[in-house]
Amino acid sequence: MVEARGVRKSFGDLEVLKGIDLTVQQGEVVSFLGPSGSGKSTFLRCINHLERIDGGEISVNGHLVGYRRHNGKKYELKPKEVAAARRDVGMVFQRFNLFPHLTAIENVMEAPVFVKGLSRAEAKASAQDLLERVGLGDKPAVYPSALSGGQQQRVAIARALAMKPKLMLFDEPTSALDPELVGEVLDVMKSLAGEGMTMIVVTHEIGFAREVCDRVVFMDGGVIVEAGSPREVLVAPQHDRTKSFLSKVL
Numbered sequence: 085m086v087e088a089r090g091v092r093k094s095f096g097d098l099e100v101l102k103g104i105d106l107t108v109q110q111g112e113v114v115s116f117l118g119p120s121g122s123g124k125s126t127f128l129r130c131i132n133h134l135e136r137i138d139g140g141e142i143s144v145n146g147h148l149v150g151y152r153r154h155n156g157k158k159y160e161l162k163p164k165e166v167a168a169a170r171r172d173v174g175m176v177f178q179r180f181n182l183f184p185h186l187t188a189i190e191n192v193m194e195a196p197v198f199v200k201g202l203s204r205a206e207a208k209a210s211a212q213d214l215l216e217r218v219g220l221g222d223k224p225a226v227y228p229s230a231l232s233g234g235q236q237q238r239v240a241i242a243r244a245l246a247m248k249p250k251l252m253l254f255d256e257p258t259s260a261l262d263p264e265l266v267g268e269v270l271d272v273m274k275s276l277a278g279e280g281m282t283m284i285v286v287t288h289e290i291g292f293a294r295e296v297c298d299r300v301v302f303m304d305g306g307v308i309v310e311a312g313s314p315r316e317v318l319v320a321p322q323h324d325r326t327k328s329f330l331s332k333v334l
């Protein structure tokens with residue numbers, strides 16, 4: 085589903101990604117752990133066309149991110165093609181990013197109506213199903229300001245699912261939540277994982293990484309230091325940098 089080779093990215097003189105290689109199979113759930121500033125969010129944003137990479141290649145579902153190949157040559161995607169490519173990918177951010185002037189159901193309907201051109205009735209029915217799936221079937225008409233952080237994040241997950249993505253990216257989805265609300269969001273993510281969704285999750289929730297993820301990637305200083313099963317990386321890490329990080333967070 086995701087194939088990254090030698091991905092490099094700098095902001096000015098700051099080299100944030102120094103050659104990332106990663107393959108994520110369909111249905112796999114991969115978590116990214118690492119210290120603040122190690123490049124985890126930047127890598128996710130590169131996968132979703134939110135940042136342009138400076139070197140290497142990423143493909144999602146067989147399509148090169150940012151480019152298409154024709155007769156062996158690479159051509160930069162036009163904005164319309166980028167929009168089409170992004171439909172394969174749903175992303176959930178730390179700070180929900182809901183439209184404050186739209187109700188929960190309108191937030192979920194927005195993209196299917198305006199991007200996919202679905203009728204409002206069709207979009208509304210499937211948005212209601214999605215709200216039910218995230219445990220908010222009774223809140224369609226509520227505005228974000230009247231929802232808790234956990235509820236807003238669950239609406240954000242429903243909104244990302246509304247475009248029927250093949251890959252879901254989560255960028256620290258529980259970091260902005262009060263501790264008592266973290267579990268309800270993780271439960272929704274856990275059930276998505278159980279349904280076979282391919283997911284990449286940047287998180288500081290070690291328990292989620294250990295119990296739900298197929299693979300854990302530890303990143304530091306713009307490189308993948310080690311990757312493996314949750315047991316390999318979290319219980320018996322090989323590298324001092326991983327050990328030192330885990331000793332601070334566990």
Ligand SMILES: Nc1ncnc2c1ncn2[C@@H]1O[C@H](COP(=O)(O)OP(=O)(O)OP(=O)(O)O)[C@@H](O)[C@H]1O
Pocket residue numbers: 095100118119120121122123124125126127
């Ligand atoms: N748009 C940008 N312009 C300039 N520098 C940026 C930009 N985005 C990220 N950076 C820098 O890139 C580095 C990596 O940031 P990134 O957000 O990817 O790290 P992270 O591992 O996700 O950290 P955190 O866990 O704190 O979110 C940081 O030093 C950050 O300040």
